[in-house]
Structure formats: C-alpha cells, structure tokens
Amino acid sequence: MKSRTTLILVVLAAVVGLVVVWDQYKGTSTEQAREQGKRVLNFKSEDVTRLELAYTNRTVVLEKSGDKWNLRQPLSARADAATVSSILSDLEFAQRDRTLSGEDLKGVDLSEYGLDRPQIRVTMQYKQGPITLLVGRETPTRDAVYVQLQGRKEIAITPKSLLDRLNTSVDSLRSHVAVEFTPSAVARLELKSADRVIELAKTASTTNAEPRWTIVRPLAARADQRKISELLADLGELQIQSFVSEDAKDVHTYQLEEPQREVTVSAGDVGKTLLIGHAPTNDPNNVYAKLKSSDSIFTVAAEPTRKFAVQINELRDPRVLSFSQSNVAGIDVLQGTTKISLERGAKGWKVSAPVPMAADESGVDRILTGLGDLTVAQFVDVAVDLDKYGLAAPTAMVALREQSTNLIAQLLVGGLDGSHTMRYVKRGDEPFIYGVESNAFDWLPANALAVRDRRLSDLQPEQIKKLTIQKRSGPAIVERDAQNKWRLVEPAQGVLDNDALQRLLDAFAQLRAEKFLREGLENLAEYGLEAPELTVIAQAGDKAYTLALGKPAEEGLQYALWSDPPLVFKATTADLAPMLHVIVTRTNAVAASALTNLPPVTTIMPLQPAVPLTSAPPSSIPNP
Secondary structure, three states, X not given: OXXXXXXXXXXXXXXXXXXXXXXXXXXXXXXXXXXXXXXOOOOOHHHEEEEEEEEOOOEEEEEEEXXXXXXXXXXXXXXXXXXXXXXXXXXXXXXXXEEEOOOOOOXXXXXXXXXOOOOEEEEEEEOOEXXXXXXXXXXXXXXXXXXXXXXXXXXXXXXXXXXXXXXXXXXXXXXXXXXXXXXXXXXXXXXXXXXXXXXXXXXXXXXXXXXXXXXXXXXXXXXXXXXXXXXXXXXXXXXXXXXXXXXXOHHHHOOOOOOOXXXXXEEOOEEEEEEEOOOOOOOOOEEEEEEOOXXXXXXXXXXXHHHHOOOHHHHEOOEOOOOOHHHOOEEEEEEOOEEEEEEEEOOEEEEEEOOOEEEOHHHHXXXXXXXXXXXXXXXXXXXXXXXXXXXXOOOEEEEEEOOXXXXXXXXXXXXXXXXXXXXXXXXXXXXXXXXXXXXXXXXXXXXXXXXXXXXXXXXXXXXXXXXXXXXXXXXXXXXXXXXXXXXXXXXXXXXXXXXXXXXXXXXXXXXXXOEEEEXXXXXXXXXXXXXXXXXXXXXXXXXXXXXXXXXXXXXXXXXXXXXXXXXXXXXXXXXXXXXXXXXXXXXXXXXXXXXXXXXXXOOOOOOOOOOOOOOOOOXXXXXX
C-alpha cells in the first residue's frame, strides 16, 4: 500500500515539474517572439560580413575581415569597428511603431512613402544571404520614417533616429587610430629622425621569464622597459584629428617625403611606419602625418608626437644592476685587502669569510636593496681609460652569485668626479661607465662586523647554570642546585630576588648590539671599559660568556664588551637595564662588611682571546 502511494506521489511531482518547465519555456518563447515581432529586421549584427549604404548621391561599402572592418568604397581605408558595430546594432534592434499591411497599401503608389527612390538603400550580407532595407521619406509628423524590407509588401514606420544614424559621413566611419597595432606583439621599435636612428628589439632573457627590450642601434645597451612601454602606449593612443588628402602626389605638398620623424613598429616580418611632418601654418597644435604604406594624409596632435624625439640616453635602463634578490645565494664584498663573503643557506644568511659567523639578515637586505636601487645619475663614457675614473684599481668590488656559484652581477666602484658629487662605477659585463650619487654606497659594509648577526649569542636562559655579577659594591654569585633551583653562593647571607634574576637571564641571553664598533681588547679606556660599571659572567656547560658595561654613549646607548669573541659594541640602555637591577638584598651585617672590605675593580673578568676577522688590523668603514 505504501509503495503504491509513494509511486503516485512521484508521478504527480514529475507532472507538476513538467508543467512548470513548459510554462516557463512557453512564457519565454512568447515574450521573445513578441519582442522579435516589433523589430523591423530579423538578423544578428555579429553575423554581418558586408554592409553597403547606397545614398542618392554616393555609395559606401564596408567589409569585415576577421574582427576588423575596412572601407572599400568610396576609398580603401581602415574603418572604425565601434562605429560600424553601432550602426549594425541600431539596425538589428530597430522597432516598428506601426505596420502598413499589403491590404492597407492596395492601390497606393510607393512614391508617396519615398520608397520608389529611397533616401538610403541598406544591404547587409550575412550567413543566411543578403538582406536589403529601403529607407523612405519622413512621416508627416517628421518624427519617423517609412522603411520596407526589399521583396516584402508591408511598410513599417520606425523612429527617425534610425535615419539619423544611417546618415553618416565617410570620415566618421573611418578609423581615427593613427597606427593600429598590439603593443604586446611588437618585437622591434625604430625611431628615425634626420640625424639619427634608434633601433630597439625585444629579445629573450636568460634571467627573466619574459622577453626584454634592448637597444640595438646606435649602441648595444640595456633599455628602460617602462619608457619603451610608455612610447608604445603613446603611439597606440595617437588619434587622427582630421583627414587631409587621399592623393599620393600630395606627399610633396605636405612635405612628408622627408618627414621630421619616422616611427616604425614591427611584429615579426610585418611593420608599420608612421611619418610625422610639420604643423599646418594656421594650426601649430597639429602636425601632418601618414602611414608609409597608405596614401591617406591626416593630422594628429603635435604634443604627443614630441615624445618620439628622444635622445638615446633617455631610453637606456637607469638601473646600474638588474637582478632578482631571490636568485642571489652569495655576496662578495672586497675593499682593499678586506674581503667579506656571505652565503645563503637553509637557515638564512651567514658570514663565510673572513671567519664563519651568523649574519644579520637586515644587514644583508641593505646590501641587496642598495645594489638594486643604484640609479644612473649620468651615462659617462665607454670604458677606455679606467684609471681616469678610478676603476683600474677600484676602491670596492661587489659580486652577486647564484646557488651554483655562477656570477649574477659584478660591480666595480671607482673614484669621485671633480665636484665630489658623483662617483664612477662600472659593471663587470658591460663596457660602459656610469655616474651615481657620491653617497650611493652608505650601505656598503666596511668589515664583517657590519653584517654580523646583532644577537650576541644563541644562548638560552635555561642553559645558564651559574651567574657571577661583579659590581663596585661587591660580587654576587648564584648557581642552580640539583633540583635546578637557584641558590645564593655569595654573599653567604642575603635574599635572592628570583623575578629580577629571571629578567636578567632573559636580557643576557637575548642581548643584541645596536652597532659593533671594533674587535679586540685594545684601547678599552676610550669606552670606559678598563674599569667597567658592571661585569656579568654566565656559565653554560663548559663555556663562559662575559659581558662588561662601560660608559654611556649617545642618548639611549651605552658601550659594552662581549667576550666570545671580544667585541666592543653599543647597546640600548633599555636592553641593559635588567642587568643593573639588584638580584640579592644583603643583610645589614653583610652589607657593612662588604663596604669595609670592598676590593678595587680595575679589570673585568678574564675574556676569551681575540679572534681577528682578518689578518689585517681592523679598519674604519671607508667612504669609497
């Protein structure tokens, strides 16, 4: 019983669904049919391949090739596709206000409607064959016109706007784009004037996924990609202001046989050349122009054409080096006898020479950013006499390497010009000498300390087992017991502030240098480190780490000395503050004894022997 009921419900649901679908389909079809019945013509504009507009005194013929329209009569010229599409769209959707049937027209002469000699005969060729629409005279109210589909008896009355749209001039049907091309497809650009030819070509690049523009003539050089793109965009947007002549002989009249400039764009073997001439005597805002392959002479705005009167150096790449930071796996910086080498590993950058150490990632970024931002202030010369520019024995050399040690780029840094406002540089792979701003190398590291990781150690607070704090008021020593709890060793009596101790341990383990000043233990008095304010010694395993605090530096900074290796540096007073906090509160008796028997503090705790970064003595950062 239940199965039978279920079956009946399923059948009813299917029937209801079919009725709904049919109703929607019928409604849509009925609506479409009603809308189509209002139209004068039944065709789709995108199917039209030929359009003929026969007026009483002239005929205009347009033909479609691919997605482009061309004028064939009264002249051969490029047509404006948007204008042609607009006309076809108006014809496709033209609606009848009223229809005069064959019965209504019995015994009526078509001349009464102007259809015996129509104002316009519109013939369209599309895939179903030709279709012709006759456009007659206006109705007595002058707001509509009579039209008739050739071969049909009935006459339709449609708004006069259709007649106005069809009454168009040849010039309005013509393309007003001076040079039609696709910028991305252009592989060659040539700019020619009376005294020079500049040729550029798009070539495949070994370091870039996309082809890049290069200068081919009058010299082989890197091109400014942005500038070339702007020139192509300007050429593509150049609009015809007016059509002047279609007579080939008029090229002499308008002095275009020897134009002021020629601009050629080529895609493969196909090239288009725009000839740009003088301005009309009565119109300085426009200039005469023509395509070399066409007889049409026209005018274009003068201002945009001046952009093609460029000098060769305006098209050259203003960047000294062009590279991707992600491709750089090694950096070498050589200044005099000091060489710094950096390598990128799985865990980031490290200094590999003169001695291995962790590198400061931000310091390495400054090098790469400085190189990438290096901009040409002046294109100086082709390298012949390198000594003249201080490049025979450069003050510095920088090389960038790939993971495979292949050289990405090499830069030689030379001397200053006479005014000391510009420094000469040269790429290792080019013959050109460039001038850059004299202060363009502020980022160049003078020694390995400049790119050393500013964190002093990778020590963790929980690794520290014993801590010795030496102040002028006396030492304090604490160590961990068997249960890993801190106990006070010295003084024998006192109260240990565990919170202050933990803050000290955290600050000590995470301490960072704001700036490294030098390596070694010489001339410590200069920094107030011969008799430090505080010495902290942390024992971790069999290794001891020592920090000594000297006198204040500039505001917010203080001199300090680290032991492994011996490094003098500046640290922020905020980072050092936890080291100065009291971690042991002494009893009165212990405090009095400490003050009575206070030993003189003249030196810090023993430090590790110095490990020089190079065999040469430390040098200050040069100003190459």
